Amino acid sequence: MMLRSLWRSPAFSFSYYANLDLSCPYPSFQARDLTTTHTMHYITKPPCDPKIMTFGAFHTDHLLEIDWSEKMGWSRPQIVPFKSFSIHPFSACLHYAIECFEGAKAYRGPNNSIRTFRLNCNMYRMKQSAKRLSLPDFDGAELERCIEQLLKVDRDWIPDRQGFSCYIRPTLMATEEALGVRASSRAKLFVALCPVGPYFPSGLKPVRVFCNISTIRSAPGGVGGYKVAGNYAPTVLPLKEVQKIGFHQNLWMLPDGLVQEMGVCNLFFFWKNKQGERELVTPILDGTILPGILRDSILELTRSMGKFKVIEKKLYIQEVVEAIEDGRMIEMFGSGTAVSIQPIEAIGFNDKIYEVQYDSKLNAGELSHELFDILTKIQTGGEEHKWIKSI
C-alpha cells in the first residue's frame, strides 16, 4: 500500500487540451434524448449597447437542465423556459460549494449561422472539475451537442454585431438534500446563456494590476487548476481593496513570488531576455493556475508565427520587475474568455509601481493588438477554422 502517492494534484503539461477525451466510463445523458419546451413568454431583448449589455446581466429565453442521482443516473436533457430553481436549504452546493462551472462563447456567423469557439475544450475542463469534486462524470460530446441545440433555440439572442457574443455558462452543482461533507448523491447540470457586448466599448483597455503578497488564490496541492466555485469567493474582498487604491485587478502569486494569474485571466509577458532575444513567457500549468483555453490558443498562435520564443515556465515576479526596470519588457497582457486580450499597463509590487509603455492609439502593445485581432477574426470573421464549429 503506497500511502504517500495516494492522491496527487496533477502537474498539467502545456498539452492540456491536446487529447480531448470527452468520453464517460458509465452511461451519460444523450443529446438524442433532448426534449424542448418553448417559452410562452418571450423576454424583451436588451439593445446592442455595450453599456447596457454588460457581462452576465441578461439571460436568454431558455436554459438546458439535466439532473443526476446516484440511483437513477442522468435524466434526459431538457431545454425549458428560463426559470429559477427550487433548491432545498440543505443542498450541498449551498453549504460545501460542491459546484463547478465553465465559460465559453458563441458568435454570429454568415448566413445566420452560430459559431462556437473550442467548446469541446470547455467540456473537457468541466469533466476534470466535476471529477475533482466527486460530481458525476458525463460525455462531453453529448453535452456539447445539447448546448448547440440550446444555442439554436435561442438563436435570436446571439447579437449580430461586431464585438458582441453569446456567453455560455454550463454549471454543475451538488443537490444532495442532507447536511454532511461527502460526495453528493444528487446533482444538477444546467446551461444558461447571456448576450454580452464587448468587455470594453473601445475594444481594448490597459489595466493596472496589484501584486498581492498577503492573500493567495491557490497553492500547490489545492484546486486552483480546476474551475470550481470555491476559487472565486475569496477573491472578492481583495479585489474591492485594490480597486480602492486605483488598481483594476490582483495579480496572484505564491509567497515566494511565483507568478500565477490575474483576476480571471492568465498572464503573458513579452520581453527581451538577458541575451536580447524576444520571448513570450507565461506561467506553466503547475496545477495552481487555470488551464485557460485562450491561453492555450495564444500559445499555439504565437508558436506558429515563429517570430519569437514562446515559453511556459515557473515565472517569478522578481524576473518581471527586473525586465521592466531594465527596459526589456515589451508588453504585458492577460487572456480570458470574458475579456479576450487584456493589456496591462502597470504592476504594483512592494510599494512601487512599474509601468510599461503601450501604443496609445491601439490602447495596447503591438502583439496584444495583433492577437486580439487574430482571435476576433477567427471567432467572428466568418471563415472556417479548426477552433470554430459552425452550427
Added chain:
Amino acid sequence: MMLRSLWRSPAFSFSYYANLDLSCPYPSFQARDLTTTHTMHYITKPPCDPKIMTFGAFHTDHLLEIDWSEKMGWSRPQIVPFKSFSIHPFSACLHYAIECFEGAKAYRGPNNSIRTFRLNCNMYRMKQSAKRLSLPDFDGAELERCIEQLLKVDRDWIPDRQGFSCYIRPTLMATEEALGVRASSRAKLFVALCPVGPYFPSGLKPVRVFCNISTIRSAPGGVGGYKVAGNYAPTVLPLKEVQKIGFHQNLWMLPDGLVQEMGVCNLFFFWKNKQGERELVTPILDGTILPGILRDSILELTRSMGKFKVIEKKLYIQEVVEAIEDGRMIEMFGSGTAVSIQPIEAIGFNDKIYEVQYDSKLNAGELSHELFDILTKIQTGGEEHKWIKSI
C-alpha cells in the same frame, strides 16, 4: 500608500473568542421585528434512534429567513414553514461560492428548557466569515435572539434523550442574480435545524487518520481560518480516497509537515515532552485552521484543570510521529461540534502506520473520555454554566 500591507490574512491569537464583539456598524435586522408563520403541515418526527437520526438527515418544521439587498438593507426576520428556496440560475452562491455557514447545537434541559452552547461564539465567527466574503454584516446578538425564537417554535424537535441534540445551521449566501465575480448586492441568511443522535451510538469511537501530503485544505494567505463553503468541496474526493484504504479521515498539513486539522475537527495531542512533562498540544490559530469553539472550550477546561501544560504552537507531523515512536504519546483526539470529542487510534504517514494505545473499555484515552464527559455534562447536565444559555 502602503501597497505591501494592504490586505493581510489575520494571525489569530488564542483569544479568538475572548472579546465577542457582535455589533454591526450599520443597521442590522432586529429580533423584535421577527414574525412567525406556523406550518399547517407538521412533519412526522423520526424516532430517537441513532441509526436513523443521523447527522443532517432530518429538518424541523420551520426555518428562519432574512434577506438583504444593497438598496434596502436587511429585511425583517421571518420564521416560516420549512421550504425550498427559489434560486435564480445566475445566483452568485451557485457560481462563485460566496456563502458561509455555522454549526452549533442546542440541548434539552430541565423543565422543558432549551440550552444553547456558546452560540454567541458561532455568531462572532459567522460575522468574520461574512466580512471575508464581502457578504453583509449583521448584529450577532440579534441573530442569536432570532435563533432562540426558532428553537422555541420547534421546541418539540429537540430530542429529550442523552446524547441527542438539535443541530443549528445558520447559512449566509450571495443571491445576486447576475454573473460576474464581485461583491453581491443581494444575500439571504437562513437558519435551519436538525435533530441529531450521537455521532457514534457507543458515545466515543477511535478513528484512523491519514496524513495527506499531496492535497492541502488551506495555505497561508488563504481562507482556511473562516467557515466558508469553498473550504469543504475540495476535501470530498481525498476523503473518499483514504476511506478506500481503511482510514476514516484526512489529517491536513502543509507540505513542510505543519499540522493543521483533520476532517471537520481541530486536533489535540497529549504527550510527554522530551523533558518528561505532560503536555496537551494543539496547532496555533495561524489563519489556516478553523478557530473551533470546542477547541477553545477544551483549552480553557484543561488550563483550569492545572494538571499539565496546555500549549498552542506551530506543530509539525515529525514531532507527532517522533513522540509516538518514543512511546511518549499518551492520547490523540479531535474536537468538533458534530462529533464532540473524536479519539484517534492511528496515524498513517509516509507509508507507515503509527498506532497509539487507548482504553478499550472507554473506547478512548482517559483525558479524551474525561473531556467528553465534562462537555456532555455542561451541555446536557441541566446545571447552570457560563457557556450555557437556558431559554
